[in-house]
Amino acid sequence: MQNFVLHNPTTIIFGTDTVHQIGRETAPFGKKVLLVYGQGSIKNNNIHAQVTSALQQAGLDVVEHGGVRSNPLLSHVQAGIAKARLNRVEAIVAVGGGSVIDSAKAIAAGIPVDHNVWQFFRGKKSIRSALPLTCVLTLAASGSEMNGGMVITNELTRQKFGTGNRLLNPKVSILDPSLTFTVPADYTAYGAVDAIAHILEFYFTTRDRSTPVQDRFMEGLVINIMESCDKVLGNPYDYQGRADLMWAATLALNGWTAAGLGMVGFPMHMIEHSLSALYNIAHGAGLSIVIPSWMRYQARLNPEKFMQFAHRVFGLSGDSENCAMEGIAYLQRWFTSVKSPVSLAAAGIQAEDIPLIAENALPLAKLWRLKDYTKEIIMEILSGCR
Amino acid sequence: MQNFVLHNPTTIIFGTDTVHQIGRETAPFGKKVLLVYGQGSIKNNNIHAQVTSALQQAGLDVVEHGGVRSNPLLSHVQAGIAKARLNRVEAIVAVGGGSVIDSAKAIAAGIPVDHNVWQFFRGKKSIRSALPLTCVLTLAASGSEMNGGMVITNELTRQKFGTGNRLLNPKVSILDPSLTFTVPADYTAYGAVDAIAHILEFYFTTRDRSTPVQDRFMEGLVINIMESCDKVLGNPYDYQGRADLMWAATLALNGWTAAGLGMVGFPMHMIEHSLSALYNIAHGAGLSIVIPSWMRYQARLNPEKFMQFAHRVFGLSGDSENCAMEGIAYLQRWFTSVKSPVSLAAAGIQAEDIPLIAENALPLAKLWRLKDYTKEIIMEILSGCR
Numbered sequence: 001m002q003n004f005v006l007h008n009p010t011t012i013i014f015g016t017d018t019v020h021q022i023g024r025e026t027a028p029f030g031k032k033v034l035l036v037y038g039q040g041s042i043k044n045n046n047i048h049a050q051v052t053s054a055l056q057q058a059g060l061d062v063v064e065h066g067g068v069r070s071n072p073l074l075s076h077v078q079a080g081i082a083k084a085r086l087n088r089v090e091a092i093v094a095v096g097g098g099s100v101i102d103s104a105k106a107i108a109a110g111i112p113v114d115h116n117v118w119q120f121f122r123g124k125k126s127i128r129s130a131l132p133l134t135c136v137l138t139l140a141a142s143g144s145e146m147n148g149g150m151v152i153t154n155e156l157t158r159q160k161f162g163t164g165n166r167l168l169n170p171k172v173s174i175l176d177p178s179l180t181f182t183v184p185a186d187y188t189a190y191g192a193v194d195a196i197a198h199i200l201e202f203y204f205t206t207r208d209r210s211t212p213v214q215d216r217f218m219e220g221l222v223i224n225i226m227e228s229c230d231k232v233l234g235n236p237y238d239y240q241g242r243a244d245l246m247w248a249a250t251l252a253l254n255g256w257t258a259a260g261l262g263m264v265g266f267p268m269h270m271i272e273h274s275l276s277a278l279y280n281i282a283h284g285a286g287l288s289i290v291i292p293s294w295m296r297y298q299a300r301l302n303p304e305k306f307m308q309f310a311h312r313v314f315g316l317s318g319d320s321e322n323c324a325m326e327g328i329a330y331l332q333r334w335f336t337s338v339k340s341p342v343s344l345a346a347a348g349i350q351a352e353d354i355p356l357i358a359e360n361a362l363p364l365a366k367l368w369r370l371k372d373y374t375k376e377i378i379m380e381i382l383s384g385c386r
Numbered sequence: 387m388q389n390f391v392l393h394n395p396t397t398i399i400f401g402t403d404t405v406h407q408i409g410r411e412t413a414p415f416g417k418k419v420l421l422v423y424g425q426g427s428i429k430n431n432n433i434h435a436q437v438t439s440a441l442q443q444a445g446l447d448v449v450e451h452g453g454v455r456s457n458p459l460l461s462h463v464q465a466g467i468a469k470a471r472l473n474r475v476e477a478i479v480a481v482g483g484g485s486v487i488d489s490a491k492a493i494a495a496g497i498p499v500d501h502n503v504w505q506f507f508r509g510k511k512s513i514r515s516a517l518p519l520t521c522v523l524t525l526a527a528s529g530s531e532m533n534g535g536m537v538i539t540n541e542l543t544r545q546k547f548g549t550g551n552r553l554l555n556p557k558v559s560i561l562d563p564s565l566t567f568t569v570p571a572d573y574t575a576y577g578a579v580d581a582i583a584h585i586l587e588f589y590f591t592t593r594d595r596s597t598p599v600q601d602r603f604m605e606g607l608v609i610n611i612m613e614s615c616d617k618v619l620g621n622p623y624d625y626q627g628r629a630d631l632m633w634a635a636t637l638a639l640n641g642w643t644a645a646g647l648g649m650v651g652f653p654m655h656m657i658e659h660s661l662s663a664l665y666n667i668a669h670g671a672g673l674s675i676v677i678p679s680w681m682r683y684q685a686r687l688n689p690e691k692f693m694q695f696a697h698r699v700f701g702l703s704g705d706s707e708n709c710a711m712e713g714i715a716y717l718q719r720w721f722t723s724v725k726s727p728v729s730l731a732a733a734g735i736q737a738e739d740i741p742l743i744a745e746n747a748l749p750l751a752k753l754w755r756l757k758d759y760t761k762e763i764i765m766e767i768l769s770g771c772r
Contacts, residue, residue: 003401011392216605220602243387
């Protein structure tokens with residue numbers, strides 16, 4: 001185990017009938033709030049009304065900033081910063097999934113500074129303060145509700161970059177699994193894939209070969225994410241399944257799994273970001289395309305951990321590279337079973353684009369210090385996405 | 387999964403060469419600190435010198451309060467409160483295991499109030515404020531380093547009671563596994579048993595039959611605690627083993643495993659507290675005596691969860707009560723293998739004392755709302771401790 005510092009100050013309020021608490025939980029942070037949300041689904045299913053009513057009952061003035069799309073855009077973040085400044089908001093309330101929460105974080109970090117918020121993502125500036133943020137989560141996927149990370153797409157440069165800071169941890173996040181009853185099957189599956197990807201990035205990129213506590217935690221989460229996803233795809237209104245999926249997705253990226261692993265990388269996300277930046281496909285869909293190929297590439301370099309994964313997650317036996325590859329095939333088949341694409345072709349991406357995608361990925365590989373990932377290696381992994 | 391609120395604000399600094407940070411981490415909380423520690427082992431192994439030097443370098447005045455014994459005493463807590471008041475200390479620094487940290491918490495909670503601190507343990511008063519606490523952990527066992535719980539023994543009434551409050555969460559806890567290299571084999575094992583007991587209390591007393599995320603987390607921790615304990619009993623200077631054992635013991639009782647389980651009880655601790663209150667045996671030793679018998683008692687009432695335990699922790703198969711019992715026998719054999727006692731006789735306790743022990747346990751059963759535990763049932767469980 002490597003040395004680590006762990007401090008996650010986010011308060012999680014988990015369960016049914018908790019949304020009304022958003023007013024009381026936000027009130028300590030200011031009188032005027034910016035309410036950030038997405039494309040309006042929260043208006044159809046009544047969450048918007050519940051949240052605004054709770055905020056108003058707590059005596060808060062609400063400035064609305066809806067319209068966040070998936071793969072959230074820098075321009076929309078910048079509009080939010082301008083609106084927040086104009087209205088002198090003191091806190092941000094995000095109601096949505098990872099795209100909404102990430103946009104809210106970028107707004108929270110961008111308000112206090114006089115430079116372009118994109119500078120944070122380019123690693124040119126450090127986040128030193130941020131407005132307080134509270135959240136109501138509506139999608140089990142990104143884990144953003146309990147960490148300080150955020151990912152934004154710059155539509156001008158066609159770059160999807162991520163950064164983070166512990167100042168961006170939400171103060172409070174409300175996780176009511178029943179809010180996800182109406183998430184459609186495809187986005188439910190993409191969310192599960194995203195959560196699995198977060199775990200696999202840690203699990204397979206740590207260079208520490210002795211992390212048994214974290215390993216078992218992560219293996220258990222992967223199994224639980226698959227099982228609960230299967231359950232809710234069978235019955236979208238299965239509360240226990242939605243709850244397990246939501247909590248497991250939060251745990252996948254809240255710092256607990258990664259504590260003690262030392263340096264880890266996010267190579268699968270790095271490559272995927274170029275798919276969603278260039279083709280605006282859903283992040284989870286992009287990940288299920290990249291993951292199996294990346295795993296096969298990596299298992300050839302270091303099969304041991306992939307064998308452990310095959311043994312413990314899929315109950316396979318054997319101690320050869322074949323067993324490692326069989327575990328990867330099982331995971332790929334699970335992606336297919338939940339209808340998340342596993343090839344570039346399935347997402348309508350031509351093989352001839354591979355050099356272009358790899359080119360797009362290079363700046364992020366550099367920024368995230370994934371030194372081993374040359375254009376050739378990224379192309380090799382992309383060529384294996386089938 | 388049941389509704390829950392989770393907020394654990396303790397900062398964990400984990401790893402080698404971290405003890406010197408105790409000065410810097412404590413300084414924000416005051417100029418004058420009470421340094422609470424145990425029977426002096428930290429003087430023999432140089433930890434005391436490291437800590438006081440770090441505190442002094444950070445500009446802090448140190449008032450010493452050593453001498454905490456295992457099964458820590460109320461009188462010593464009261465002496466600490468008096469000393470802290472007299473010296474107007476502003477923060478508490480605990481250097482030790484659970485007994486020391488629990489004593490430091492009781493002192494921190496007792497300083498601001500004008501009543502006997504025991505009132506908190508009797509449930510007669512609520513904790514509404516406490517002095518800030520920082521810790522340097524020297525024993526993998528209680529989990530007190532990352533929670534708000536504490537257990538104190540009242541030597542006059544011969545009662546060992548526990549209570550807690552989130553205000554007692556340490557601000558910062560420093561966990562350097564190498565500080566536990568010199569913990570003798572018996573206390574290493576008792577610490578492992580204690581951590582396992584914390585998990586089993588949650589795992590087997592939740593009435594929620596659908597907690598798969600928490601179950602796998604807990605099952606993984608039990609396996610890791612046994613494996614890492616075996617490792618360090620083989621080689622006390624095995625850093626990875628000490629690290630895994632220390633972190634797993636913290637995770638066993640920091641709120642993460644229990645989140646979502648709903649109401650849980652601590653019946654094994656309830657019964658054990660009477661063993662250590664009456665005979666001053668080590669807490670872990672008392673637990674390994676009680677656990678197998680309690681598990682057999684409980685498995686007869688509700689075998690399913692015990693079968694799952696047998697399957698996943700010990701790799702057993704079968705779906706009968708026999709399989710459940712076999713899993714318990716495996717655990718009991720593991721206790722024996724690490725030389726933690728599994729019978730009253732092994733701890734020199736006479737069978738004729740059983741009514742007396744059960745009588746002593748009743749007030750705590752009432753206080754902890756373990757309604758099912760009549761004197762007869764406690765006697766039945768104690769009679770099975772063989």
